[in-house]
Amino acid sequence: MANRPLSPHLSIWKWGPHMLVSILHRVAGDGMALVGLPVMLWWLGSLASGPAAYASFQDHAMSPYGIVVLIGLSWAFFNHMCSGIRHFILDMGAGFELDTNRKWSIGSIVAALVLTGAFWAAIFAA
Amino acid sequence: MGNGTSIGRVRGLGAAKEGTHHWLLQRFTAAGNLVLGIFLAVSSILQRNFDYETIALWLSGPVQATAVALFVISTFWHARLGLQVLIEDYIHEAGNKFAAMTALNLFTFAGVAFGLFAIARLALGGAA
Numbered sequence: 381m382a383n384r385p386l387s388p389h390l391s392i393w394k395w396g397p398h399m400l401v402s403i404l405h406r407v408a409g410d411g412m413a414l415v416g417l418p419v420m421l422w423w424l425g426s427l428a429s430g431p432a433a434y435a436s437f438q439d440h441a442m443s444p445y446g447i448v449v450l451i452g453l454s455w456a457f458f459n460h461m462c463s464g465i466r467h468f469i470l471d472m473g474a475g476f477e478l479d480t481n482r483k484w485s486i487g488s489i490v491a492a493l494v495l496t497g498a499f500w501a502a503i504f505a506a
Numbered sequence: 507m508g509n510g511t512s513i514g515r516v517r518g519l520g521a522a523k524e525g526t527h528h529w530l531l532q533r534f535t536a537a538g539n540l541v542l543g544i545f546l547a548v549s550s551i552l553q554r555n556f557d558y559e560t561i562a563l564w565l566s567g568p569v570q571a572t573a574v575a576l577f578v579i580s581t582f583w584h585a586r587l588g589l590q591v592l593i594e595d596y597i598h599e600a601g602n603k604f605a606a607m608t609a610l611n612l613f614t615f616a617g618v619a620f621g622l623f624a625i626a627r628l629a630l631g632g633a634a
Contacts, residue, residue: 409588410588414589417581417585420578427562427624428627434558435558461543503550
């Protein structure tokens with residue numbers, strides 16, 4: 381253990397929405413990095429390889445498991461976007477008051493779910 | 507290690523050594539991802555269908571090809587920075603950390619190269 385003063389309170393804490401928004405930001409971001417980017421490359425590569433490769437990509441993308449992955453990635457995108465915008469606001473030094481922080485935390489999670497639903501509603505409506 | 511002055515004892519002992527640069531790049535690429543991501547999401551909604559001809563023609567347009575190429579660069583850059591933090595947080599053994607960072611750098615550069623090549627091939631008419 382480091383030979384310097386450490387906080388004696390590391391194990392004393394109360395759960396709050398800011399913790400959920402923080403870990404969801406990491407899960408969504410690293411999830412997109414590890415799953416979303418390879419899927420994007422698969423999509424681009426299949427387009428560059430011609431109609432047969434693209435049809436193969438589409439078969440997977442439009443299958444039940446493909447839809448689950450795509451909806452998951454779209455949620456990750458909107459969630460990471462909303463909590464990322466929250467980070468921009470925190471970077472400016474705003475929103476650190478407890479009530480405000482709580483509102484923005486819950487707000488970004490809810491906004492991401494609403495945007496994900498609206499996105500797929502618009503896709504299927506078109 | 508310093509000679510016993512206060513600053514000499516702590517210099518070089520910071521965790522990341524270049525945190526501000528990393529932090530700023532994360533924000534710059536985030537802004538790019540935000541603009542281009544919204545462009546792609548809106549473009550997806552505006553597509554009538556997703557068959558090969560429609561999407562290939564769409565992506566071949568100069569504005570679309572440029573936007574998606576920039577999106578590839580911006581997202582991979584941002585992901586490279588984010589995954590670096592994941593590695594630094596959860597992998598503490600120096601050798602494993604080095605191996606993970608090496609794999610991450612290969613993943614990043616290979617991914618960007620493949621994405622840009624695919625877009626260029628499609629947009630410049632090389633696809634079958």
